[in-house]
Amino acid sequence: MIGYLRRGLTQHLRQSRTLVALTVLGVALGVASVVAIQTLNQGSLRAFDGSVRAVSGQADLTITGVLPFLSETLLPTVLADREVESAWPLIRANVAVTGRPDLNLEVVGFDVFAPVRYPLQDAAARQSDPNRLLTEALARPGWVAVTPELAAAEGWAVGDTIAVSSGSRAVTLEVGALVDFRRFEPLAPRRLAVMDIAQAQEMFGRPGRIQQIDVVLREGADPAAAALRLQEALGPGARVQTPEQRRQDASGLLAAFRLNLTALSLISVFVGVFLVLTTVQASLVRRRREFGVLRALGATRAQVLGLVLGESAALGVLGVAAGIPLGWFVARGNLQSVSATLTSIYVAEGIDRLTLPPSVIALGVAVGLLGAIGGALLPAWDLARRDPLRLLSPLALHETAGRHAGRLALGAGLLAALGSLWFFTLGRELRLGGFVYGFVMMLSLPPLVPLVVRTVCRRAHPSRFGLALSLRNLLARLQTTSFAVAALAITVSMMFGITILVGSFRQTLVTWLDVTIQADIYLSSESWQRTGNDAFLDRDLLDRLAAWPGVISLEEQRRLRVTTTDGRPVWLNGLRMTDRPLPGVPRADLATRLPLLAGEPRAAVAGLREGGVLIGEPLSRKAGLTVGDTLRLAGPEGPVALPVKGVTYDYTSEGGTAFVTMDVLTARFDAAPPNNAALFLSPGVDVDTTVEALRREFADRPLVIRSNRTLRGEVLAIFDQTFAVTRTLQGMALLIAALGVSVTLLIQAHERAGELALLRALGATRRQIFGLFLGEGAAMGALGLLLGLGGGVGLAALLILFINRTWFGWTIRPAWPGGDLALQAVVVMAAAALAALYPASRARLARPGQLTRDDL
Amino acid sequence: MTDDILQLEAVSMTWESADAAGRTVLDGVDLALARGEAVALVGRSGSGKSTLLHVAAGIAVPTGGRVRLAGHDLTGSDEEARTHLRRAHIGLVFQFFHLLSHLSVRENVAVPGWIAGDDRRRTRERADQLLDRVGLLDRGDDPVGRLSGGEMQRVALCRALLRGPALVLADEPTGSLDDRTGREVMDLLLSLTREEGGALLYVTHSRELAARADRMWRLVDGRLQAGDAA
Known part of the structure; x- marks a missing residue:
């Protein structure tokens, strides 16, 4: 059987070069997604590890x-x-x-x-x-x-x-x-x-x-x-x-970041499995008689199953061979943005070097092979279970989706209902519950596709050689079409879900910045972003700033990395803020710019002055603290208990942030100058002119002096950079889904050769056949969009309301980034149409003379 | 200006094959088919009947000679032009019906109108008119898979006649039907073509059906011989 497998595979590769190449590319992209993300994840850990080991490598x-x-x-x-x-x-x-x-x-x-x-x-x-x-x-x-x-x-x-x-x-x-x-x-x-x-x-x-x-x-x-x-x-x-405990600390810090990227990369694998499924199924339908003969000659079901899975595994091997280097290049391409994200939000150590550890290679191999074999399993089993007579009959094997559409949809509904029941009764309490629920919901999407495609396509009443006819053509090959549409729908769900999340998050951030960033000018040092703790501003500098013409108030902030008594890292901020109204300056008073989730602003500021603490929302959620509770921090002389006077929306850190007065910070933690300062200017004083004057005055100092507007822009730029790698993953998943459309239409161009020849005989031009296939690609894109929109909204709700709160602890107000979604819809449609170009160019070559007696 | 809808002059067709000589399927065929005329084409299997129909429809290009359709030189036209000429002047009927299984009866009939971009309402009305004529109007919304063989071929006849072609080419239109159904379909084909004023060239193995044509041509080893007049 091994010899037959080898010969069969060689022949298959030769006969279906394009199909095999597209499938291998799809598997490769799936493998690449996982390899890229795991390489970056490992890189982020190793960056921290590298610093630890380079400094204390020999320390016990x-x-x-x-x-x-x-x-x-x-x-x-x-x-x-x-x-x-x-x-x-x-x-x-x-x-x-x-x-x-x-x-x-x-x-x-x-x-x-x-x-x-x-x-x-x-x-x-x-x-x-x-x-x-x-x-x-x-x-x-x-x-x-x-x-x-x-x-x-x-x-x-x-x-x-x-x-x-x-x-x-x-x-x-x-x-x-x-x-x-x-x-x-x-x-x-x-x-x-x-x-x-x-x-x-x-x-x-x-x-x-x-x-x-x-x-x-x-x-x-x-x-x-x-x-x-x-x-x-x-x-x-x-x-x-021990050094190991320190590494675990870093691992814990990066857990949410790493898990989210891992989950996204797995979507590509999921979509890739559909691509394999489509190709294997088409190949089996074409070769059913060959397998019928083998069964008639005594091959067992297990041997046939093994043969098909063996062939698919070979595709997986090719996909792995291409996917691992591709993943490496993708990781390298995203190194800078991921590194910048890590240093902006999580740890001081950025990634400046990547390695491809054996564990990641092994993971890539496993993902590629299991994906390829997993994708082939269903059609292979469907083939193997049939008796030789059935296989030798001319009856098509694969068009069962139409008959089972209702039952499949019912199954999808049942799966979704059970998943929801589990999540809302038990799962939401589990840390990984949201991811499991999301996966179940994604799993329930594909079985829904045949019914949706059938319902939509049946409503199409062609009255000309156009899109309606394309839709009806999709109906004629419902099962093959459904796989491609399902892959697109999952990709679109992921794209839309992430886009709604990011758009909502961005809008929330803008609103938060509008409230909290009220000073006219912000000053920090060049090393502040990385060092935080020790990037001090000298007292004489602060005195000169306070006395600068036009400055009516100087605020100071000191940021210090501390931990709670149970080891949770917290950024403790010491504030010397404006706590009185400034004439002619709206919202200068701290109480007017405190976006509180719990507590009352005036009471919170009063509580802060009396030695209390305001805590950020992530810390509140993760440590289970609210107003009236006590935050216990590890201080240099022992635990420091601080009464919580308010919980504030805070998006500066997912780990935890707390705010005390500078006096409390100095007295109970560390006496040191502040890290940054903010200036309120008198009404009528020009901000940009003042910024320029300050830059000129302190040109010999390593200061970063920014206007309110510039600071906001930089914050949003960091935010956008954080999602750069997400966009790469979205692109890769879309590419795989588009390959699915290509593969499906290529298969159809082959299987529908008779139909195309007839249309040509009846007077259809090559251009019309080309247009018909483009229309089918666009129709698949539109159906994928339709289903994906629903999936995307659901996924966004899950990400915003549950996963984000569990893992990051932020409140994100749902928003509808219509422009971004519309742009993505255009991209999806364009990708589907582009994916149809090659199959359409093949289909247009159909000649009327090819019409044989066996056709149609 | 001749009144012939189809003219073949010294048409030859040689298929390339492994040996240098190739296989000659049509050998210097001359024929002329007048508008409104019905001609039966008979001959043994492999004698070149289907190839002659393909050449007449512009589906295949002869290796020698000239084909004129409605006054246009098919052999001198490119593929696009031949497609447009076929669309404009020819209706095709096949032995195995070649209906599109995912379309309804009415939609199958309407396909040539869609391809040509004809007015939608008029295409539908014309399809219904033809379906009514062959007794299948009440089946217009049915999938074609539910039809019998005879019904399918009647749908194929309607499709061929939808755009009122000047020439209907039918390749063994009764070959897949039993005798009685075959006769009924042939009756319809002849009567409908005449009503529409089109010419008909059909291939058949049946002497009885061939006898119903105005004229009969016989293909023997690629050469055309005049058969018995009907």
């Missing part, structure tokens, strides 16, 4: 603070532990390269004489005078080692200087050495820059403060027990973790 334990810093006085306590072999402090800073808004350096300051084999020692050891490098690192101001890759990309050489900034502090670094940290740690980030700890502390840190202590334990020591003991000794201000 890592000690960080509950705040983003530690007192260096803790080091002797750590070294005093009986099982600690060695420990060394680290300074970490994310600094902006001046004049390069897209480039930052991940600076690590460490003790060059630490008793550990760090990359710098490694590099030094390979030099003729090992001590020279380390001495220079200590002695030369601003000495820093960077990666050769970054130096090559930026045109830096040893001895060059780099202007960088941390907050409003501008410093100059000198490229002291090019060190390939990846020789030491393959996952090390390209932008890693290593320097002496004392210099790093002076340039980017704060006196007495370090970011991390790495610990190596004595041989045989139990890390878990040592961690507990150290935690006890160091007190509540420190967190002792």
Whole structure:
């Protein structure tokens, strides 16, 4: 049977080259979607992992603070532990390269004489005078080692200087050495820059403060027990973790982002399965007599089934072979936007390098093969279960959809009803419940298609050679048509669902910005977006700003990464806000621009002043807190309990945000200057002129000075960038669905050769036949749109009302992005029509002389 | 200006084959068919009857000679022009009916009108008129799959006559029917064609049916011989 499989496959490939190529492309796109997303997902984790391992790769334990810093006085306590072999402090800073808004350096300051084999020692050891490098690192101001890759990309050489900034502090670094940290740690980030700890502390840190202590334990020591003991000794201000625990932290942070992309990529696989199904079915109908003969000659059902599945698996292999490299290129193409999203919203570490891990390759292979075999299963089983006589009869095998349309639709309704019942009674409480429900609803869409297609097409009463006739033609091949329409419908559901979600989210964000962004000018530093915690604005700068002509109020904000006592990360914002009305300036008073979900604005501001906290909606939902509850944060001296005075809509972070006054932040967490400032101008003072004047005045400072309008635009640009990869996935799914239309019409052009020859004999021109097929493609597009619109609205509701709230915790007010949806409808119709072009050009070649006695 | 609707002059048709000589199906055929005339074409299987009809319809292009349809030179026309000439002047009837199973009876009859872009209302009225004439008006909305063989061929006759063609070409129109039904269909074909004023060229194996034509031609090894006059 293997020999027959080989011969049959070769013949099939030769006879149906185009069909096979389109199917393989469809499988490849499905595989590519999954491979691309998983590569990016792994990349995002490995980016974090790379930083952790590059810095503390040899450490058994890592000690960080509950705040983003530690007192260096803790080091002797750590070294005093009986099982600690060695420990060394680290300074970490994310600094902006001046004049390069897209480039930052991940600076690590460490003790060059630490008793550990760090990359710098490694590099030094390979030099003729090992001590020279380390001495220079200590002695030369601003000495820093960077990666050769970054130096090559930026045109830096040893001895060059780099202007960088941390907050409003501008410093100059000198490229002291090019060190390939990846020789030491393959996952090390390209932008890693290593320097002496004392210099790093002076340039980017704060006196007495370090970011991390790495610990190596004595041989045989139990890390878990040592961690507990150290935690006890160091007190509540420190967190002792194994590197694995730190990686898990990052994994948890990115979970929602990764899961959403994974779910989207699976839609492409689902659509690809329909493509395989259509092709295999068409192939089997054509070859039914061949299988009838095989069965008559003694082949068992299992052998026939195996033969068909084997052929389909071969298509899967080809799809995998093309899909994995394609996925890699798609991942690379989206690297920048995903990396930017990660650093804008989630973590400091962006992805600057991708690898294709064996696990992702294995996943791609599994998806391609299972998709191909899964797609073939139904028609293969349908063929195998029939007796030889039936297979040898001229009766068509595949047109059962018309007869079963009603029952299939009933099944779809039942599946949807059961899914809904499960979700609204049990599933909505489960974290993955929304995804499962969405999948069930998507599954219930295809069985509904034959009935819808039949109902619509039956209403078409052709009275000319046009679209109505195209619709009736679809009815004649209902089953084949239904697969293509189902694939389109699922794709359109996904496209419309995401578009409605994104449109609604964007509209919600615009409304929120309208309320909250009220100051005229906003100031932060170039390193603020990445560093957050330590990008400070100097006090003298703030004083000068406050005294600037036309400024009537200066607001300050400090952002600090903290955790709740149960380990939930929270961005704690210290505010020094305008809490009184300003004459002639609407909505300057904080109480007038607090978009509260729970609480009353005046009472909330009063509560804030009295030491309370306002929490963002995601934190409220995820931690189950509301007005009257207490938010317990881990402070440097122990837990800090803050009464919740209001819950505010907040879209700055999905993790959790809380707001206290600057005084509370300073007194109970950390005394430091603010990270950014906002200026209210007197009525009549021109904003743009003031921005220009400030930029001129502070040209030597690494400041980012933006008007209200510019800031809003930048926020929305980040938002749009976040969904760039989603648009790629939508495009790939649409491409697969369009291939489905191509395959279906190609099959029809072949199967309807007699009908086309008759029409030509009756006087139809080639142009008319071409138009007829284009019309059929457009009709499939329209039917897919019709069904997809319903599916899309349902999916959007699920995403907005349930999945988003469970995973992100935001309130999104549903909106109808009519323009975007109309544009997508046009794209879908155009894709369907384009997909019909090739089959139509084949169909138009039908010759009237081809009409044989067996036709029709 | 001749009154002949169809003229074939020294028409030859040779199919290419593996041997260099090829297979000659039509060999110097000359014929002229007058408007309103009914001619039966007989001959053994493989004698070239269907090929001659294809050549007459502009479906196939002869390898030699000239074909004129309604005064137009078919052999000198390109494929598009031949299609338009066929659409304008010819109605086709096939042995196996060749109806479109996904269309109703009335829609099958109307197809040539749709193709030609004729007025919709007039096409429908004309289809109904013809269906009424063959006794199938009340079946107009039925799917063709529900019809008997004789009924299907009557629908095919209506389709062929929808646009009032000057020439009806029928390839063994009764070949798939029993004798009685075949006779009924032939009666209709002859009477309807005459009523419409069109010429008819039909292929048949039946001497009885051939005898009902105005004239009979016999094809023997690709050469046309005048048969018995009816």
